[in-house]
């Protein structure tokens with residue numbers, strides 16, 4: 001590439017219209033070409049100005065709580081509670097041939113968030129296993145196995161095997177109009193709990209839904225918190241600890257409660 | 272007492288969630304408005320907002336709060352994410368590459384607080400400046416900047432040599448630059 005050609009890339013450079021390779025060449029050139037340095041500085045101002053070509057619009061209801069739950073949810077993630085590890089590319093049921101077990105077996109999720117055990121110090125830089133911000137997830141039950149498809153921004157869905165479905169039962173709802181179906185799946189001797197919700201009442205203020213494992217005579221164990229997505233739907237996934245016969249869902253007044261304080265919304269007995 | 276953007280960014284760098292929440296409240300509206308303008312889909316726009324603030328939070332140890340205007344910086348991040356999204360959507364073939372002009376619906380304008388009025392001014396100025404360009408200059412600039420197309424892709428879509436694309440973009444950018452300069456001069460008067 002000759003100098004003249006390189007200099008002719010200035011506009012495309014500030015408008016982000018170069019291929020990666022072209023950009024590398026141009027940036028190399030930019031280090032030594034005084035004229036390009038001056039021009040790029042001036043053109044960048046125009047490009048920055050163009051960022052403001054938009055109207056300010058009404059923002060969607062509940063966006064703040066969904067976004068912040070997702071941003072902070074990452075590092076509230078408890079190490080060791082990974083329910084679902086990547087199953088890798090497996091043959092068999094693909095997204096478009098979903099042999100649904102029941103008609104509602106695929107749905108958009110809300111945003112799943114987990115909290116650590118109260119004693120666990122929060123880690124400044126937590127390494128995420130799979131709970132990067134989840135845009136939408138779909139739970140697929142097929143041929144006795146459960147798969148979680150994570151749809152994240154700009155990527156094709158990631159399929160993760162949750163394991164073999166061991167049990168599926170509706171949870172008893174306290175509030176009319178809301179429903180939850182609980183699935184227990186087993187993989188590598190680890191049990192996973194997946195709950196699909198629909199018709200959940202919206203959260204208000206600092207409210208959040210929290211899932212608990214309950215064993216008689218002991219303090220309930222928090223499995224995580226979540227916000228419902230659009231239309232009151234949510235998909236919650238977590239490890240199911242051994243020896244807890246009951247799972248309950250509460251609507252908590254605050255984001256991180258060590259003990260259930262809010263209204264009980266759903267309950268299910270696993271035995 | 273209101274913290275400045277710089278103070279806010281310093282607190283975020285130290286891991287303050289309250290500061291990030293404040294930053295979010297300060298910039299939710301422009302970032303969302305911009306994302307919606309880019310992707311024209313409210314759910315995707317919300318995902319972009321989420322991605323912007325997640326990236327800021329994750330990179331809080333390393334960012335440099337002294338860089339230019341925070342608003343511009345955040346919109347630039349949003350633009351990068353939106354372009355990735357648009358390009359992946361194009362790859363999936365849901366966006367026709369050959370359409371010359373696209374219309375899009377945006378929700379009704381919200382009732383804006385006074386401080387937002389200056390944004391309305393800025394956006395009107397840039398829109399007027401873009402609209403004043405001949406379409407053979409405006410279209411390649413817009414498609415490159417707002418849709419992430421390369422010079423080569425634009426040349427193919429418009430069926431013109433790449434040199435023609437470059438010169439149209441250069442002419443258009445020169446005009447925009449002159450208009451921007453005159454806007455700045457008016458504002459300093």
Ligand SMILES: [Zn+2]
Nearest residue numbers: 006007033036
């Ligand atoms: Zn040069």
